[in-house]
Amino acid sequence: MLLCAIAAFALMFAEDRFSRMEDLRAQLSTVVAPIQWVVSVPSDLLTWASLALSEQRELVEENRRLREQLLTLSHRVQRMASLTAENVRLRELLDAARQDDVPYITAELLSLDSDPFTHQMVVDRGRRNGVYIGQPVMDASGLVGQVTAVSAYSSRVLMLADASHAMPVQVNRNGLRFVVQGTGRYNALAVMHVPDTADIREGDLLTSSGLAGRFPVGYPVARIVGVEHDPGEPFARVTAEPVAQLERSRHFLLLFPPPPLEQADTQQLWDETFTVHEPPNVRGEP
Incomplete structure (x- = not known):
């Protein structure tokens, strides 16, 4: 230890007094670099192995979840085929109009509003993609909200959880x-x-009713989680939980529902339905 201490002091003194020690240090670093790399190989291998094992476990778990989800979706598809056929027969009996699928485009989350008192987000679709104000937005589980502002390449979405949103x-x-x-x-x-x-x-599942013409009919919105009755009060306190993954979803669908009837068409339909016809003139007068 004494010899090492003397050598260290000698090297510090030489470095302070002679400028060529910097070049010597650089050359020694070059010589020692392969040794440092060889020494670090076991640690790097252990790190890589642990990451590989952890990723493999995650992949196995994700594969299991996807298989279960596939089985569930397969069961639902088989059930839906029967329900769809039954629905077609009932509509034919009722002579009702067929409900067409709603067109959509996909969008991805860009940012969330940092204000804790508002729940808004920005998605990567804008005016050039046909997005418009009031357009409904949903994720894989249910309705998320509606578009409130549109720019050329992005749009702002007001989510269901915002205190100013109602539907x-x-x-x-x-x-x-x-x-x-x-x-x-x-x-x-x-x-x-x-x-x-x-x-x-x-x-109970709450779905969009289609009233006001903003959201299409039949899309899942929320599920009832609490019903409280107060004696003597005319209304119950009912709370629901959104079925959409508002905090976790990153990919969304922007729906293009058919436009509601124009006011003129509605008025014309009203007039044709409820027009009062006067009785004919029995005396033959014009």
């Missing part, structure tokens, strides 16, 4: 219609003005 819905089980409003939390929506005697239960 008409209906209970999928019995068709009762209500309005859900955001509460400022991602996992909670308020169902407004539910009569205390209304047939609504925990677990």
Whole structure:
């Protein structure tokens, strides 16, 4: 240790006094570099092996989840084939119009609003893709919100959880219609003005009712998670949880529902349906 200490002091003194020590240090570093690389190989191999094993475990787990999801979706598709055929037969009996699929384009998340009191996001589709204000947006699970601002290459979306957002819905089980409003939390929506005697239960699925012509009919919106009845109060306190993954989704669909009837067409239909015809003149007068 004493000899090492003397050598270290000698080297520090030589480096301070002689400028050529810098070149010597560079040459020694070049010589030592392969030794350092060889010494670091076991550590690098262990790191690579641990990452490979962890990624393999994640891939195996993801593969298992995808297989389960595939089986579930396969069961749903088989069930949907039967329901679709039954729906076609019922529509033929009722002579009802067929509901066509709603066109859509895909979009990806660009950014989220940093304001904790608003729930908005920006997606990578804009005016050049045909996006318009009021366009409904959904993810793989359900409706997410609607477009509130459009630029050439991006759009701002107001999500269901925002306290300023409200939309008409209906209970999928019995068709009762209500309005859900955001509460400022991602996992909670308020169902407004539910009569205390209304047939609504925990677990009921709320879907878009199509009223006001903004959202197409039949898309999942939320699921009832709480119904509280207060004695003497006319309305019950009903809360719902969005079915869309508002906090985790990164890919979305921008829907292009058919436009609602124009006001003139609606008025014409009203006039044709409810026109009162005067009785004929029995005396033959013009």
